[in-house]
Structure formats: C-alpha cells, structure tokens
Amino acid sequence: MAKISNFSDIEKVRLEKIEALRGRGINPFPAKAQRTHTSAEALAAFEAQESKGDKAKAVVATLVGRLRSMRVMGKIIFAHIEDGWGSIQLFLRADDVGQVQLELFRDYYDLGDFVQATGEMFRTRTGEPSLKVADFTMLAKAVTPLPAAKDEEVEGEIVRHAALTDPETRYRQRYADLAVNPEVREVFRIRAAINRALRSFLDNQGFLEVETPVLHQIYGGAAARPFITHHNQLKQDLFLRISFELYLKRLLVGNLERVYEIGRDFRNEGVDRTHNPEFTMLEFYMAYANYEQVMQLTEEMLAFTAKEVLGGTKFTYQRNEIELGVSWPRIELKDGVAEFADINLDDHPDAASLAKAMRAKGLDVNPTASRGKLIDDLLGALVEPRFIQPTFIYNYPREISPLAKSLPHDPVIVERFEGHIAGMEICNAFSELNDPLDQEARFQELGRGSASDDENAHPMDEDYLRAMRYGMPPNGGFGMGIDRLTMLFTDRATIREVILFPHLRQRED
RNA sequence: GGGCGCGUAGCUCAAUGGUAGAGCAGUGGCCUUUUAAGCCAUUGGUUGAGGGUUCGACUCCCCCCGCGCUCACCA
Numbered sequence A: 001m002a003k004i005s006n007f008s009d010i011e012k013v014r015l016e017k018i019e020a021l022r023g024r025g026i027n028p029f030p031a032k033a034q035r036t037h038t039s040a041e042a043l044a045a046f047e048a049q050e051s052k053g054d055k056a057k058a059v060v061a062t063l064v065g066r067l068r069s070m071r072v073m074g075k076i077i078f079a080h081i082e083d084g085w086g087s088i089q090l091f092l093r094a095d096d097v098g099q100v101q102l103e104l105f106r107d108y109y110d111l112g113d114f115v116q117a118t119g120e121m122f123r124t125r126t127g128e129p130s131l132k133v134a135d136f137t138m139l140a141k142a143v144t145p146l147p148a149a150k151d152e153e154v155e156g157e158i159v160r161h162a163a164l165t166d167p168e169t170r171y172r173q174r175y176a177d178l179a180v181n182p183e184v185r186e187v188f189r190i191r192a193a194i195n196r197a198l199r200s201f202l203d204n205q206g207f208l209e210v211e212t213p214v215l216h217q218i219y220g221g222a223a224a225r226p227f228i229t230h231h232n233q234l235k236q237d238l239f240l241r242i243s244f245e246l247y248l249k250r251l252l253v254g255n256l257e258r259v260y261e262i263g264r265d266f267r268n269e270g271v272d273r274t275h276n277p278e279f280t281m282l283e284f285y286m287a288y289a290n291y292e293q294v295m296q297l298t299e300e301m302l303a304f305t306a307k308e309v310l311g312g313t314k315f316t317y318q319r320n321e322i323e324l325g326v327s328w329p330r331i332e333l334k335d336g337v338a339e340f341a342d343i344n345l346d347d348h349p350d351a352a353s354l355a356k357a358m359r360a361k362g363l364d365v366n367p368t369a370s371r372g373k374l375i376d377d378l379l380g381a382l383v384e385p386r387f388i389q390p391t392f393i394y395n396y397p398r399e400i401s402p403l404a405k406s407l408p409h410d411p412v413i414v415e416r417f418e419g420h421i422a423g424m425e426i427c428n429a430f431s432e433l434n435d436p437l438d439q440e441a442r443f444q445e446l447g448r449g450s451a452s453d454d455e456n457a458h459p460m461d462e463d464y465l466r467a468m469r470y471g472m473p474p475n476g477g478f479g480m481g482i483d484r485l486t487m488l489f490t491d492r493a494t495i496r497e498v499i500l501f502p503h504l505r506q507r508e509d
Numbered sequence B: 001g002g003g004c005g006c007g008u009a010g011c012u013c014a015a016u017g018g019u020a021g022a023g024c025a026g027u028g029g030c031c032u033u034u035u036a037a038g039c040c041a042u043u044g045g046u047u048g049a050g051g052g053u054u055c056g057a058c059u060c061c062c063c064c065c066g067c068g069c070u071c072a073c074c075a
Helices: A009-023 A039-052 A099-108 A167-172 A174-180 A182-204 A245-253 A291-310 A333-340 A351-360 A371-386 A436-448 A462-469 A482-490
Strands: A060-073 A076-083 A086-093 A114-123 A129-140 A150-154 A157-161 A228-231 A236-240 A258-266 A278-287 A314-317 A320-323 A330-332 A391-397 A410-421 A424-431 A475-481
Touching (some): A039 A076, A060 A129, A182 A258, A182 A482, A291 A391, A291 A424, A333 A371
Antiparallel strands (some): A060 A114, A114 A129, A278 A475, A391 A410
C-alpha cells in the first residue's frame, strides 16, 4: 500500500480536478448541503402525483447523494446517485442546464463524489422515474475511486460485476465495503434491529437497563483470560471485563429485581469464525426466577426478536431452515452425551476414567483437564454440533459452573443450560448461586485449579461475596452473544461479517 | 502454534519456465432517453517483501508479512 502522500494515477487526476474546480471559484468541499427529499421520498411523491394524474403539479426536488454511475451521451448525461434510502437516476440535458454546466459535470464529477441536484421528477423513455436536473452542485469530491461495483439486472436478478470481495480489504477498509456493498449495510441494520427488539422485550418485562464498569479491578464471571491495562495516576493495573455477571448480580442485592446490560466483553483468547477479542453480550438477571423460567423466557425473547427483525420465526442459516417459534427441545446433558457420544457419564466418575473413554472414541484428550472440563470438551466435539434446531442442553457439571446453584438432589450438578442453534452456542444461563458461604467455597475450589499454573486461577472477588452476604434473592441469570445471534439472522458464516471493524493482525501499509 | 490454500493494474480475474494481459474504472474523442449504454483510441504493473536456482522466474526453491479454510489452544 502506498503512503498517503503517494497517489495513484487516478487519484492524481482527481486532485487536479479539485484544483480546477477551485480555479473556477467552486468549493469542492462546501460546508452546507440542502435537500428537500430523500431518494425514497422523491420516488414516492412522484408516484403519488402520477396516480393523481396531475400533470400541472410537478414534483420539484433537491436531492443529495453519491454518484454511483454515469453515462455520458453527448448532449445528455444519465447518472445514478445513492443516498441512505436508495438510489435515483439523474438526467442532465444541455437544453436544461446549459452546455457549460453539462461539460462541468462531465469533466469534473466522478463516481464516488457527493453531489446535490435540483429539478423536476419525470419518467424517461424507458419508464424510469428520474430527476430532470436544472441545477447541481458538488458537495464533496472523492479523491480515491471506490472499489467499483456495477450491477446488472438480468431477468429480475441483480448480477454484480467486479464487486469488492476481498475479505481483507473489506474488513480493513469497512468504509469502502459499506459504500459499495448494500447488503453489508443491511447486516448492520439488522444488527441494530436485534438490539432494539431485545431492549423492547426486556423493557416490557420490567427489566431495567444498566451500565456497569468495563474496567475491572478483579475480573470474573466467565472462563476467559483478560486483557490487562493500566491506570497511570492510580499506578494500578486494571482488567477489561470478561463478563458483566458479578456487577449485575450485585444490583439484585440492591433490590433492583430485573436488570440487563448490552455491552462489550473482552477476552484474550484465540480468534476464529465465532470468536472476536471484543464482542457484544446481553446479560440479564431476574430475581425469583430459576433456570427453567429463564429457559421459557429465552424462547419467548428470541421468537419475539425474530418476528420483529425478520418478520417471522423461520429463517435460513447456511442452508438450514431454523424455526424459533416452537418450544425448544430440552436435553439433559448426560442424556445428550449418552446419545451422541455413546458414553454413560455415571460409569466415569473421575477424570482418568472419562479421559480413557474419550480416547477410545478417538478424541484428543487434554491430560491435565478436570472431569468437568472433559465433559465440556466432549460436548463441544460430539454433542453440540448435532443441534441445528434450537436446543437447550441442561444440568452441567459443577466444576465448570462456579456461579451456578446445584440441583437439590445432586451437589455435583448445577441448574445451568446452554442454548444451541446451528451448532453454535448462543446463550448460557443458570439458577444463580446466592449462598455466600457456598460461593466462597466455590471460589476457593477454583483457586486450587486443575493445573499447576496460576494463570487459570481466578482472583477471589471479596466485594462480590460481601454483597451476597447482605442477601441476594434467588435469581436466574442469562447471557447471550449478540454477534452470534446476528450471524444467524443475517446468514453470515463468520463473526467478522457482523462486526463493523473486526480485529485483524496489524499490518504496515 | 500446526496443516492446506491464496496474494498479479483502483476493482474482478487471466497468463505453469520464454516480450505480464482482459473486462470494468481512468484519460482523449463521437453520440439528446441511457441503465454493465455503445463505438474508436489510449494510460496504468517493484506480479505482497527479501533471498536463491536458471541464459531467462508471476511460474521452481527458501525465508518473512498478510488473508482465508481447518486443527489445536481458550476455569
């Protein structure tokens, strides 16, 4: 990539045009624009006028937008401009704007420029509603050409020619990607709609949206390594949060019965198709609910969200038809393992025995993993990928769920479920542990850890225990990755497609 | 971190050891109802970086960088 001072030949030509415009007393970057109609409004107004048959009252409009195509035919020019609501054709004729202005447009306006045009709406000979331009002006000149994308309509199908497709360029220069690929803009409209729908659903259920710290002195609430940062004046290392859980549950102690937060989590882990170092989570906590009620609420919330965002509860993800509108199958973890991994967990009460059984299935087994971790690995390898339709897996090992409440009749199993769709973990929830003494013991259990390295041992959050000692109502908690939900609703195969500026390796250019 | 693949003009892609090309975009010209407008002409390249083999390298080898897929890692 050239340095910013090294311009391509095309850019040099454009810079010359900028100077030429200035030489004619035209500011290529004026401060003010005007518009009377968006493209969509102009088209609607024109069709309304046509249907009334009122030829006398022409629709006069001033439109703004970005030049996306230009066809110069001697004394007339056809061009399309695109704004935030669509695109519309401009028709410039020497008879209307004058020869000098026509040549100005032809010689100094380029694809990618932002322009303003005023005129009357009319229909061209081929029937396309267009603006018969009487006057136009430059709003912002583009120096670098957009990665050209041309569309052709063939029998109603849009065929794109030479669209920007290189994933690296698309992610590193998302602005260019968005500018030329409308379907990318649509992904992020859907993402916003998902957030809106989730907020609407939770607000209607009496939840309070809150904001808790991103900078943590003690990280916790999830199984992940943190990013570390530093406060200069306080001379103190801080962690970017890996979850909101411990702060949100403190709020239940404060008599806020139902709280949620939508925000960013940061996990210092590998990057792949479903993991970005920073990602967006929804967590909610609901006093007096247990995990069964949260399961119910999850079904309702996602069905509601799908209806709001997609207009229905069915959608296609990577060629699979997904149905969110029915109650999800609920499979107890040990039954799922028995069915899909053909391992009876009751026959393997310790890590060594389970590891042996897993090796017999041809799985790579981490020799230092605890039994709980092995079960988690087993789920990931053989069980979870089987659930294409929304499915709850419930009742997890206590060892890997230090914040969840045990089953009344079985202390080593906790009231926890995960929701899986299309083989992806979408959400994770449990009946929250609210016994401060039990919680302290669980923290200490973790501190001992499975391996010798301290890296896996989480620090004890004393203040969280103090809060719990004041009394925490029984409650159900829930966490869901917004990015993955957006992948599902937009049928994108990788998380990078649903994050505007996904993390990429640093590159010198 | 391992394996496999990719990196050529602004964009999308050709060229498999023998003069780096096409379409679009750009530039010059013709054209008053086009829509991937058309027609004529034309500019544009350190083939990701570096090294090696060879008379000759986009092509083969080594190393580095980046991206993709995948496996591993990830209380």
